[in-house]
Amino acid sequence: MELLKEFRNPIHARTLLDELHRITTRPWVIMEICGGQTHAIMQSGIDQLLPPQIELVHGPGCPVCVTPLELIDKALAIASMPDVIFTSFGDMLRVPGSHGDLFSIRAAGGDVRTVYTPLDAVKIARDNPDKEVVFFAIGFETTAPVNLMSLKQAINLGLTNYSLLVSQSLVPPAMHAILSSPQNRVQAFLSAGHVNTIMGMWEYPPIAQQYHIPIVVTGFEPVDLLNGILQTVRQLEAGRYAVENAYSRVVTLEGNQPAQRMIEEMYEVHDRQWRGIGMIPQSGWRLRPAYAQYDAEKRFSLSHIVTQESDICIAGQILQGLKKPHQCPAFGKECTPRNPLGATMVSSEGACAAYYNFARIREGQ
Amino acid sequence: MCLAIPGKITALYEEGGLKMCKVNISGVTQSACVETVPDVQIGDYIIVHAGFALNKLSTEDAQETLELFRQLAEFDAQIRAEQESTE
Amino acid sequence: MTESTYPVIEGAVCPLPLSHDQTIVMGHGAGGKMSQELIRDLFQSRLMNPILAENNDFGRLSIPTNQPGHLAVSTDMHMVTPLFFPGGDIGSLAICGTVNDIAMSGGIPLAITASFILEEGLAINTLAAIVDSMAETARQVGIPIIAGDTKVAEKGNADKIFINTTGIAWVPDSRRIGGQYAHPGDIILLSGTMGDHGIAVLAARGELGFQADVQSDIAPLHGLIGTVLQAAPHTHVLRDPTRGGVGTTLNEIARQSRTSLWIEESLLPVHPTVQAACEMLGFDPLYIANEGKLIVICPPEEAEQALTAMRQHAYGKQAVVIGEVKAEDPGRVLMRTSYGATRLVDTLAGEILPRIC
Numbered sequence: 092m093e094l095l096k097e098f099r100n101p102i103h104a105r106t107l108l109d110e111l112h113r114i115t116t117r118p119w120v121i122m123e124i125c126g127g128q129t130h131a132i133m134q135s136g137i138d139q140l141l142p143p144q145i146e147l148v149h150g151p152g153c154p155v156c157v158t159p160l161e162l163i164d165k166a167l168a169i170a171s172m173p174d175v176i177f178t179s180f181g182d183m184l185r186v187p188g189s190h191g192d193l194f195s196i197r198a199a200g201g202d203v204r205t206v207y208t209p210l211d212a213v214k215i216a217r218d219n220p221d222k223e224v225v226f227f228a229i230g231f232e233t234t235a236p237v238n239l240m241s242l243k244q245a246i247n248l249g250l251t252n253y254s255l256l257v258s259q260s261l262v263p264p265a266m267h268a269i270l271s272s273p274q275n276r277v278q279a280f281l282s283a284g285h286v287n288t289i290m291g292m293w294e295y296p297p298i299a300q301q302y303h304i305p306i307v308v309t310g311f312e313p314v315d316l317l318n319g320i321l322q323t324v325r326q327l328e329a330g331r332y333a334v335e336n337a338y339s340r341v342v343t344l345e346g347n348q349p350a351q352r353m354i355e356e357m358y359e360v361h362d363r364q365w366r367g368i369g370m371i372p373q374s375g376w377r378l379r380p381a382y383a384q385y386d387a388e389k390r391f392s393l394s395h396i397v398t399q400e401s402d403i404c405i406a407g408q409i410l411q412g413l414k415k416p417h418q419c420p421a422f423g424k425e426c427t428p429r430n431p432l433g434a435t436m437v438s439s440e441g442a443c444a445a446y447y448n449f450a451r452i453r454e455g456q
Numbered sequence: 457m458c459l460a461i462p463g464k465i466t467a468l469y470e471e472g473g474l475k476m477c478k479v480n481i482s483g484v485t486q487s488a489c490v491e492t493v494p495d496v497q498i499g500d501y502i503i504v505h506a507g508f509a510l511n512k513l514s515t516e517d518a519q520e521t522l523e524l525f526r527q528l529a530e531f532d533a534q535i536r537a538e539q540e541s542t543e
Numbered sequence: 544m545t546e547s548t549y550p551v552i553e554g555a556v557c558p559l560p561l562s563h564d565q566t567i568v569m570g571h572g573a574g575g576k577m578s579q580e581l582i583r584d585l586f587q588s589r590l591m592n593p594i595l596a597e598n599n600d601f602g603r604l605s606i607p608t609n610q611p612g613h614l615a616v617s618t619d620m621h622m623v624t625p626l627f628f629p630g631g632d633i634g635s636l637a638i639c640g641t642v643n644d645i646a647m648s649g650g651i652p653l654a655i656t657a658s659f660i661l662e663e664g665l666a667i668n669t670l671a672a673i674v675d676s677m678a679e680t681a682r683q684v685g686i687p688i689i690a691g692d693t694k695v696a697e698k699g700n701a702d703k704i705f706i707n708t709t710g711i712a713w714v715p716d717s718r719r720i721g722g723q724y725a726h727p728g729d730i731i732l733l734s735g736t737m738g739d740h741g742i743a744v745l746a747a748r749g750e751l752g753f754q755a756d757v758q759s760d761i762a763p764l765h766g767l768i769g770t771v772l773q774a775a776p777h778t779h780v781l782r783d784p785t786r787g788g789v790g791t792t793l794n795e796i797a798r799q800s801r802t803s804l805w806i807e808e809s810l811l812p813v814h815p816t817v818q819a820a821c822e823m824l825g826f827d828p829l830y831i832a833n834e835g836k837l838i839v840i841c842p843p844e845e846a847e848q849a850l851t852a853m854r855q856h857a858y859g860k861q862a863v864v865i866g867e868v869k870a871e872d873p874g875r876v877l878m879r880t881s882y883g884a885t886r887l888v889d890t891l892a893g894e895i896l897p898r899i900c
Contacts, residue, residue, distance in 0.1 A: 094522070095501075103529075104882050106526075113532065126900050136880040136886045138884075140882060181898050182898045207752045209507075210472075233460070244473060289510060311458065339521065340515075340517040341512075349491070349493075429893065438898075438900060448887065449889075459900060461823055481819045482819035483755060484755045484816055484820045
């Protein structure tokens with residue numbers, strides 16, 4: 092385990108930073124897809140130590156942030172129903188819906204429970220046969236296998252009171268959406284290493300080829316992030332655009348094939364709304380028709396949901412890397428982690444929250 | 457979207473029809489589902505996300521990567537020494 | 544006048560002559576015979592001291608008169624699940640928590656009160672074990688429990704047991720210690736590892752699917768404080784970082800004193816198991832609760848002695864310097880990360896939630 096702590100060693104960080112300073116000759120805009128990477132960068136402060144020509148922009152890899160408002164409102168509606176136990180990862184509890192959040196539903200008497208893993212939600216379903224147990228299955232590709240495994244287990248155990256409220260997003264379509272936007276400034280991507288751990292790397296060469304963009308699979312420790320940035324800048328400086336693996340201790344070209352097979356069996360691709368961004372074609376997963384009875388959106392009759400988004404929240408532009416949090420007029424004033432207007436301020440890995448918690452002081456706030 | 461940490465497998469078992477393992481991370485013991493990495497052994501390292509093993513972790517590969525960093529540090533030191541001697 | 548032939552009803556009393564020695568029932572809080580038996584047999588038998596022995600509705604307290612001084616008072620509600628966990632229980636927590644609050648004045652803890660709200664159905668044995676723990680802890684501290692109260696709430700209206708403790712200390716007027724006195728140039732010391740209590744309780748709760756070999760750090764700090772103040776008599780701030788962690792507490796001090804507090808990430812002490820648990824759940828040890836740790840902020844010329852004194856005490860063996868106080872950027876806490884960058888350490892926003900992102 093001491094070996095793995097080496098990926099936090101400031102000595103290696105210094106080596107990589109020195110090399111970056113040595114080779115960077117021009118300005119480059121690099122996007123890290125994953126909110127977890129944003130959080131790690133800001134918490135360690137390594138973005139302050141990069142050559143000034145390198146600009147990191149933060150991508151939409153925050154499943155909390157991009158879950159459509161309508162789905163949050165459906166979650167709140169289901170959680171408010173009697174005889175329902177609504178289970179969720181902790182991340183979702185403070186995300187604002189049109190009126191309130193899961194926390195406020197709990198305060199009003201709804202049975203809302205945080206779980207560390209959806210497998211615990213299955214235990215809750217088993218222990219409460221007279222209640223409907225719903226799990227809020229959010230995530231990118233990384234979390235899809237465990238969300239589905241919980242459903243598989245529930246089915247194998249013969250449980251009929253377990254269902255998933257699905258909000259799964261996909262990375263490659265998001266990359267396409269960002270790169271094909273006329274305002275796009277992103278010249279390279281740090282790919283989310285744990286997404287690649289499941290999905291492998293095979294989806295990315297077509298994107299690199301189409302847009303002439305280097306894509307480097309990157310991990311989450313500060314040294315991993317600097318390594319990914321270094322390999323990216325090497326390509327940019329040399330005018331190359333390939334898919335490279337800077338997280339090779341966990342990521343392979345083919346990825347986790349048994350997990351991919353399970354996803355293929357239970358999920359199908361569909362067009363999906365991304366909160367703050369809009370519709371991105373073929374960018375989400377939903378349960379296949381064979382599993383319709385386990386789909387919470389179908390199991391519960393929900394009256395027409397009227398959504399109401401804050402009109403001053405610019406989360407969409409931030410998720411696409413077009414604006415930075417401190418450029419939002421509400422940042423730090425009407426919108427703070429305690430009173431979030433949008434999901435990017437709620438989620439601990441949302442760009443706005445990361446800026447507020449770690450970097451507010453730098454931007455003169 | 458990807459909070460996952462490495463841990464060492466200390467036990468393998470079955471629960472609720474799923475292949476599971478016990479993982480030790482610096483004195484914290486967790487359970488993780490290993491259905492999608494069925495060939496893991498006790499002593500192997502895995503990456504765990506929300507109670508689920510995403511994949512195995514190769515300590516040899518980690519060693520190689522760290523060795524690259526050390527070589528890079530040496531290389532950079534050489535370059536600096538050369539630059540200083542020519543100044 | 545003939546005596547009344549009707550029985551005197553003092554409240555809801557079970558008509559059958561069974562002794563309710565298994566669980567708490569509503570009658571225990573009604574003020575009648577059952578209440579008195581509970582108070583006498585369960586509480587007083589364990590907490591007895593001369594002041595309680597007077598059996599009045601009030602407890603008498605003498606205060607020192609050899610020099611001018613004033614009183615420091617603190618009160619706290621204690622609710623914790625589970626009631627017993629590695630390293631402590633709600634009883635030791637209730638005593639130490641309040642002893643520590645009053646000890647932060649730099650004064651002498653004089654007395655403590657203890658009030659209880661018991662949920663109907665609470666096992667008497669559980670209550671006895673908790674009161675035993677309180678008695679033992681108070682004995683170790685050398686502080687008498689001089690007043691108290693007990694009420695019973697209907698089942699479902701109180702989570703097993705809520706305890707309120709109020710503490711009183713006597714502070715000589717010459718001692719001026721408080722968060723507002725942090726001064727630019729002061730050194731910040733921390734008595735030991737962060738996050739032990741919070742993680743120990745979370746692990747004991749068993750809801751997040753992990754086990755950790757971590758003990759809560761519940762400890763009375765008045766002795767450690769006494770040692771520090773002898774070595775560093777001009778100490779400006781004493782604070783115990785409880786809920787919200789070291790990060791939140793430092794922010795409070797920064798705001799109170801209108802200074803900025805700068806800390807070094809590489810110096811912050813965290814037990815590797817606590818670190819691992821935090822990483823698994825997405826927590827930052829800076830915000831996890833402690834119940835036996837001390838922050839000392841003192842003038843630079845006394846820092847060395849303060850540190851040595853702390854390290855010689857049982858509860859300060861892992862004491863370290865973690866940073867310093869500056870004048871610029873008042874009200875903020877800043878940290879130099881292990882990589883050499885500077886970032887903000889904000890106050891904790893709300894409840895800490897485990898995350899997957």
